[in-house]
Amino acid sequence: MTKLLDQAIAKIRRLPDADQDEAAEILLTLASRPKPLDAETRAAITEGQAQARRGEFADDEVIDRLFSSKDK
Numbered sequence: 233m234t235k236l237l238d239q240a241i242a243k244i245r246r247l248p249d250a251d252q253d254e255a256a257e258i259l260l261t262l263a264s265r266p267k268p269l270d271a272e273t274r275a276a277i278t279e280g281q282a283q284a285r286r287g288e289f290a291d292d293e294v295i296d297r298l299f300s301s302k303d304k
Contacts, residue, residue: 244256
């Protein structure tokens with residue numbers, strides 16, 4: 233934990249319970265924000281969207297093989 237976060241939490245601990253809960257909700261919201269995508273992931277998503285627009289989908293057999301290989 234960083235020194236600044238440690239200081240903030242120490243200060244929050246001195247607040248009334250309701251204010252502590254509000255601070256906790258804010259921290260949880262910040263910690264749950266989606267992280268920025270890296271260039272490789274963004275490119276893969278863009279390509280997948282382009283394939284979908286072209287109607288290029290995996291058939292049922294390919295999907296079945298994919299899921300059956302994860303069971304092993």
